[in-house]
Amino acid sequence: MAFPSSKEELRKEKMQDSDRQPNGTKGASESQFRKGLAKLLRNRMAVFGGILILGYLVTALLAPVLYPGNPSAPNLMRSLERPSLEHPLGTDELGRSILGRVIYGSRVSLMISIGVVCVGLLVGVPLGLVSGYYGGKVDFILQRITDMLLAFPGFLLALALVAILGVGINNTVISIGISMVPIYIRLVRGCVLSVREQVYVEAARAVGTRDLKILKRHILPNVMVPIIVQTSLGMGTAILFAAGLGFLGIGVQPPTPEWGAMLGSGRGYIFNSPHVATFPGIAIFLAVLGFNLLGDGLRDALDPRSKI
Amino acid sequence: MSGGALLSIRDLRVWFRVYEGVAAAVDGVDLEVGRGETLGLVGESGCGKSVTAMSILRLLPSPPAQIQGIVQFQGVNLLKLTAEEIRKIRGGSISMIFQEPMTSLNPLLTIGEQISEAIVLHQGLDRQEAWQRAVDMLSRVQIPSPEARAREYPHKLSGGMRQRAMIAMALSCHPQLLLADEPTTALDVTIQAQIMDLMQKLREEMQASILLITHNLGLIAEMAKRVVVMYAGKVVEEAPVEDLFREPLHPYTQGLLGSVPVIGRKFQQGRKQLQEIPGIVPSIFQMPRGCRFHPRCPRVMDICGREEPPMVWVGDTRRVLCWLWH
Numbered sequence: 001m002a003f004p005s006s007k008e009e010l011r012k013e014k015m016q017d018s019d020r021q022p023n024g025t026k027g028a029s030e031s032q033f034r035k036g037l038a039k040l041l042r043n044r045m046a047v048f049g050g051i052l053i054l055g056y057l058v059t060a061l062l063a064p065v066l067y068p069g070n071p072s073a074p075n076l077m078r079s080l081e082r083p084s085l086e087h088p089l090g091t092d093e094l095g096r097s098i099l100g101r102v103i104y105g106s107r108v109s110l111m112i113s114i115g116v117v118c119v120g121l122l123v124g125v126p127l128g129l130v131s132g133y134y135g136g137k138v139d140f141i142l143q144r145i146t147d148m149l150l151a152f153p154g155f156l157l158a159l160a161l162v163a164i165l166g167v168g169i170n171n172t173v174i175s176i177g178i179s180m181v182p183i184y185i186r187l188v189r190g191c192v193l194s195v196r197e198q199v200y201v202e203a204a205r206a207v208g209t210r211d212l213k214i215l216k217r218h219i220l221p222n223v224m225v226p227i228i229v230q231t232s233l234g235m236g237t238a239i240l241f242a243a244g245l246g247f248l249g250i251g252v253q254p255p256t257p258e259w260g261a262m263l264g265s266g267r268g269y270i271f272n273s274p275h276v277a278t279f280p281g282i283a284i285f286l287a288v289l290g291f292n293l294l295g296d297g298l299r300d301a302l303d304p305r306s307k308i
Numbered sequence: 309m310s311g312g313a314l315l316s317i318r319d320l321r322v323w324f325r326v327y328e329g330v331a332a333a334v335d336g337v338d339l340e341v342g343r344g345e346t347l348g349l350v351g352e353s354g355c356g357k358s359v360t361a362m363s364i365l366r367l368l369p370s371p372p373a374q375i376q377g378i379v380q381f382q383g384v385n386l387l388k389l390t391a392e393e394i395r396k397i398r399g400g401s402i403s404m405i406f407q408e409p410m411t412s413l414n415p416l417l418t419i420g421e422q423i424s425e426a427i428v429l430h431q432g433l434d435r436q437e438a439w440q441r442a443v444d445m446l447s448r449v450q451i452p453s454p455e456a457r458a459r460e461y462p463h464k465l466s467g468g469m470r471q472r473a474m475i476a477m478a479l480s481c482h483p484q485l486l487l488a489d490e491p492t493t494a495l496d497v498t499i500q501a502q503i504m505d506l507m508q509k510l511r512e513e514m515q516a517s518i519l520l521i522t523h524n525l526g527l528i529a530e531m532a533k534r535v536v537v538m539y540a541g542k543v544v545e546e547a548p549v550e551d552l553f554r555e556p557l558h559p560y561t562q563g564l565l566g567s568v569p570v571i572g573r574k575f576q577q578g579r580k581q582l583q584e585i586p587g588i589v590p591s592i593f594q595m596p597r598g599c600r601f602h603p604r605c606p607r608v609m610d611i612c613g614r615e616e617p618p619m620v621w622v623g624d625t626r627r628v629l630c631w632l633w634h
Contacts, residue, residue, distance in 0.1 A: 136371065203413070
C-alpha cells in the first residue's frame with residue numbers, strides 16, 4: 001500500500017471511509033469515569049458525605065424558597081427565643097430566626113469555600129506544574145517561598161493576611177485562598193516530579209511536543225486525582241477557616257449571615273440560650289464532615305491501586 | 309563513508325555535574341551513520357550508549373548534563389540549534405524508540421491520540437487527517453484491527469503491541485534517522501524477532517537510517533551493517549559486522565563475543581564454560597588511568613596503565629582503540 005504522503009491522498013482516503021470516524025474516545029473515558037463513580041457509590045461513608053454536600057447545595061440554591069423572609073432583619077421583641085413552630089431553631093439575640101440565618105449562611109459558606117479553592121487551584125496548580133517540571137532555579141525559588149508560607153499554620157497565615165487586607169467577604173476568600181496556595185504547589189510539584197520522569201513524557205519530548213502541551217496533555221491529567229481529592233478536602237478546610245475568621249469577628253461582617261460569626265455572637269449566651277451557638281456549630285460540623293468524607297471516598301475511588 | 313553520512317558525531321562529550329563530582333558519561337565519541345544504513349551501537353550497561361543517543365536529540369536535562377562536540381545531521385550541527393529548532397527536528401526528521409514499551413505511552417490518552425499528536429505537530433494535518441494517518445501507521449506495523457486499537461488505551465495492549473505502536477509513532481512523520489534505544493529488551497524473544505523484522509522492513513520502505521543501540525549481539529548480527537563498540541564512554545572498536553564477529557580486534561569485543569551463549573554448542577573450541585569478562589565497569593567518577601579497559605583486560609601490557617591508547621585504523625573500514633594494534 002502506498003504511503004499517503006500528501007494531504008490530497010489522505011483526504012481521498014478519508015472520503016472513502018468517512019463512516020469510520022475518529023474520536024470514539026469519549027466512550028472509553030466515560031466508562032472510566034463511570035467505573036470511578038461506581039466505586040464511589042459503593043463507599044457508604046462517601047455517599048453519606050456526598051448527600052450532606054448535596055443537601056447544602058440545594059439549601060444554598062433554594063434559600064429564598066426555604067426561608068422567604070429577610071434573615072438579617074432584627075426583631076428585638078422576640079430575641080433569644082427557644083425553638084418553636086414559628087422559629088424551628090429559635091431566634092438569636094436580635095430576634096432573627098436562626099433557621100433562616102443557617103440557611104442563608106450555607107450560601108455564604110459555600111461561596112467562600114468555592115472561591116477559596118478557586119484561588120488555590122488557579123494559583124497553586126500552575127506554579128506547582130512549573131516548579132516540578134522545570135526544576136532548577138525556578139523550582140528553588142518557588143519552593144523557598146512555599147516553605148515560608150507553609151512555616152505558618154494555615155489558619156494563622158489567613159489571619160495575618162486578613163489583618164493586612166482588612167475584613168469582608170472578598171478579603172476572607174483571598175486570605176484563605178492564599179493560605180491554601182502552598183499546599184497545592186507542594187502537592188502538584190510532588191506528583192509532577194514523579195510523572196515527568198515517566199518514559200511517555202520523554203517520548204512526548206522526543207517527538208517534539210512543546211513544553212506547554214506536555215504539561216497540559218501529559219502531565220496535568222496524570223496528576224489530576226490528588227488535585228481533585230485535595231480540592232474536596234480543601235472545601236471543608238475553607239469552611240472551617242472562614243467560620244474561624246467569622247467567629248473572631250474579622251471575617252464576613254454582620255449583618256451577613258455567616259456560621260462562624262453566628263457562633264461567635266452566640267457564645268455569650270451559651271449558658272442561657274445554648275441553641276444560638278449550637279445550630280450554626282452543627283451546620284459547620286456537618287459541612288466539613290461531608291467534604292472530608294467525600295474527599296476520602298474520592299481518593300479511594302480514583303486511586304487505580306485500591307480495589308474497593 | 310564520510311561523504312554520504314546522514315549523521316556524523318565528532319568528539320562528543322557529555323558530562324553530568326552531580327553531587328559526587330563530575331561524571332563524564334560520554335568521552336570523545338566519533339561515529340557516522342550513512343543514509344539507509346543500520347549502525348549498531350553495542351556495549352555494557354552504563355557505557356554511554358543511551359546518553360549518546362539522547363544527546364543527539366538533546367533530550368538530556370541540562371543542568372546537570374553538559375554536551376560538547378559536533379552532532380552534524382544533514383549538514384546542520386544539532387548542538388547549535390535553538391530550543392525551537394531542535395524541537396522541530398525531534399519526531400520530524402529524527403525520532404526515537406524507547407526501551408520500555410510498557411511505560412512509554414501515556415495511560416490517559418488513546419493510542420490514536422498519541423500517534424496523531426506527533427503528526428499534527430510536524431505535518432500540519434488537521435486532527436481527522438492525522439487520526440487517519442495514525443490508523444494507517446498502526447496497520448503498517450501489523451497491528452490487527454487498527455481502527456479499534458487506535459481508540460483503545462495503552463493498558464489494553466500487550467508489550468509487543470505497545471512497542472509496535474511506539475514504532476508507528478516514531479515512523480509516522482517519515483524520519484530520516486531512527487534512534488532505537490534497546491527497542492526489544494523488554495520483549496520476549498519471538499516478539500523481538502517480529503519487531504526487528506518490522507523495523508528492517510520499514511527502514512527499507514521509508515529509506516531511513518537506524519542507529520540501533522543494544523547489548524544484544526545477536527540482534528546486531530542480524531540487523532546492522534556496521535558496529536560501533538563502546539566501553540566506559542569511549543568508542544573502542546568499529547568494524548563491518550561480519551569482520552567484527554569473525555575477528556574482533558579489541559580484547560573487550562573479544563570478551564563480549566566470548567560471553568554470548570551458543571545454544572547446543574557447549575564445548576565449542578575447547579572451552580567448557582561460558583566466558584566472562586572479569587571485573588566490572590569502572591566507576592564513572594574513578595576512571596582508570598591509561599586505557600579504561602586495562603584493569604579487566606586479559607592481554608594487558610605495561611603501557612596500558614600509563615597512557616591512553618590512540619585510535620588506530622586497521623585497513624579502511626576498521627578502527628580500534630588499543631595498544632595491541634599500535
